[in-house]
Each structure stands twice: as C-alpha cells, then as structure tokens.
Amino acid sequence: MPAIVGAIKVNNVSSSGVFLVGDAFRVAPFSDAKTFAGAGSFNTGDYLNVRSDRSATNVNDSDVFDQNMTATL
Template sequence: MPGFVGAIKVNSVSSSAVFHVGDAYYIQPISSAKTYAGGGSFNTGNGINVQLGQSETIVFDRDVID
C-alpha cells in the first residue's frame, strides 16, 4: 500500500544497515563477522565477579574463508 512520507533526516547509516523509504517486497542486509574472546570478556554492569580457572579460546577455522 503506497504511503506518503514527510521530511526525513538521516545522520548516518552503517555498513550493515538498511535505510528504506517506500514499498518493499524483500529487504536483506548482508553482513558477517567473527569475534573471538575468552571467558568473561563481554561482561558489562556493576559488581561483576568472574572466577575463571583455565580458559581457552579456540580460533581454528576449518573452511578458512567465510
């Protein structure tokens, strides 16, 4: 269903984002990333207590290219 759109202000659009105005049947942003980190790496907040013994991050990629 067509619609009328008023003024639009776009400050920024990242590389994996989609900015679309109007009708669309199918939109698919394509982006991929790999992140390797050890145990307790992405904890956020107040009063976090992480107790790790031996930690190992395996970064072997069998197919090499994604």
C-alpha cells in the same frame, strides 16, 4: 499501497545496515563476521566479578569458509 510516515530520527546506521522509509519489495543487506571471545568477554553490568582462571579460546579454524555469502538479487 503507500506508507504514511511521521517524524523520523536516525542516530546511526552501521556499514551493513539498511535504512528504509516506505514500501519495499525486498530488503537484503549482506554482512558476515567471525567473532572469537573467551570466558567473560560479553558480560555487561555494574559491579561484575568474573573469574575465569583456566580459560583458553581456540581460534583455529580449519575449514576457512564458514558461511559463504552469495548475491541473491
């Protein structure tokens, strides 16, 4: 069944993003990332007061592969 789409404005499509207009059988973007962050890393807002005097981020990863990605097309 066809889709009827009005006006579209795209500001940004990231490298692992998908921009689709209309019908699709399958949309399967592939991306993976590993993020290490310490205490108070993702705080957002105005007038923050974050204290993390004794904080350490352990970035040792002994298993090397966490979530292996395979192509399922």
